[in-house]
Amino acid sequence: DAKTTQPNSMESNEEEPVHLPCNHSTISGTDYIHWYRQLPSQGPEYVIHGLTSNVNNRMASLAIAEDRKSSTLILHRATLRDAAVYYCILVKTSYDKVIFGPGTSLSVIP
Amino acid sequence: DADVTQTPRNRITKTGKRIMLECSQTKGHDRMYWYRQDPGLGLRLIYYSFDVKDINKGEISDGYSVSRQAQAKFSLSLESAIPNQTALYFCATTRGTTHTDTQYFGPGTRLTVL
Numbered sequence: 001d002a003k004t005t006q007p008n009s010m011e012s013n014e015e016e017p018v019h020l021p022c023n024h025s026t027i028s029g030t031d032y033i034h035w036y037r038q039l040p041s042q043g044p045e046y047v048i049h050g051l052t053s054n055v056n057n058r059m060a061s062l063a064i065a066e067d068r069k070s071s072t073l074i075l076h077r078a079t080l081r082d083a084a085v086y087y088c089i090l091v092k093t094s095y096d097k098v099i100f101g102p103g104t105s106l107s108v109i110p
Numbered sequence: 111d112a113d114v115t116q117t118p119r120n121r122i123t124k125t126g127k128r129i130m131l132e133c134s135q136t137k138g139h140d141r142m143y144w145y146r147q148d149p150g151l152g153l154r155l156i157y158y159s160f161d162v163k164d165i166n167k168g169e170i171s172d173g174y175s176v177s178r179q180a181q182a183k184f185s186l187s188l189e190s191a192i193p194n195q196t197a198l199y200f201c202a203t204t205r206g207t208t209h210t211d212t213q214y215f216g217p218g219t220r221l222t223v224l
Contacts, residue, residue: 043215100153
């Protein structure tokens with residue numbers, strides 16, 4: 001099964017953009033790229049997903065490499081509330097093979 | 111009200127005891143999941159259910175069992191708890207019919223086995 005690789009931790013200054021990278025070199029054609037985040041003492045929450053094209057929503061943007069072997073979650077202006085663990089996962093149709101790795105712990109500095 | 115609720119939120123128990131963690135959802139979703147989270151390891155799938163009559167083992171099902179009492183309820187049991195089952199447990203739901211569906215997670219149950 002395809003897996004993802006993310007940096008263990010990253011730091012960002014408040015109100016600056018943050019680019020969170022994810023490598024998924026063994027991604028298959030049927031895998032969607034999903035991002036979730038987990039705020040302290042909470043369950044994970046959905047952020048964004050995509051297949052091939054870049055995606056934008058009110059929370060973030062997702063940039064997907066042309067070969068789909070990597071992607072980047074972009075937070076346009078980091079706030080203190082964005083401090084969380086961010087998970088990049090690959091999803092087939094049923095979430096039965098989803099693997100949540102350790103994720104990237106994002107710290108936001110005031 | 112929360113879409114996915116879990117009870118209890120915290121539980122301390124002793125080795126060998128039987129424990130049940132409960133999950134309820136108001137999303138109307140057919141698919142429900144139980145995950146376990148250990149520090150530094152992300153989430154690992156224990157069991158999942160696609161409908162009331164369907165139960166499937168996940169990545170780490172040994173030592174656990176589940177019951178899908180209704181569309182909205184999915185319980186996780188530890189028949190004889192052991193200390194290495196100390197972890198944070200999350201229930202999740204999804205409509206699950208396409209790659210694009212979102213998982214909705216509960217707030218978690220922190221279980222400590224002494």
